Amino acid sequence: MLMAIEKKIKLLKIQGVETDPLEKRLFALRNRFHAMFHSLDIKLIIMESDHIQAELEKNNGAGGAGTGPLTGVMAIGWALVAALLFYLIKKNVE
Numbered sequence: 088m089l090m091a092i093e094k095k096i097k098l099l100k101i102q103g104v105e106t107d108p109l110e111k112r113l114f115a116l117r118n119r120f121h122a123m124f125h126s127l128d129i130k131l132i133i134m135e136s137d138h139i140q141a142e143l144e145k146n147n148g149a150g151g152a153g154t155g156p157l158t159g160v161m162a163i164g165w166a167l168v169a170a171l172l173f174y175l176i177k178k179n180v181e
Contacts, residue, residue: 092113092143093113096109096110096113112142116139116142116143119135119139120135120136120139123135123136123139
């Protein structure tokens with residue numbers, strides 16, 4: 088599951104999505120998972136494993152699959168269309 092999330096984060100980063108918060112959360116979860124095994128308390132390990140698994144599931148669907156750059160491109164496109172329309176209207180009025 089960690090590798091799948093890392094691949095999604097890399098894909099989002101290539102698409103221009105800000106992935107720092109996701110990377111930091113994944114790093115923190117990985118460290119918690121690793122540190123958990125320094126304890127020999129089996130009940131604690133099982134409880135923490137369940138909690139970490141739930142956090143990973145929550146992070147698995149995170150990210151907008153590049154909706155930020157798409158929204159920006161659409162906004163610029165509409166602004167250019169509006170500028171062209173205003174230019175044509177001004178040209179016809181004169």
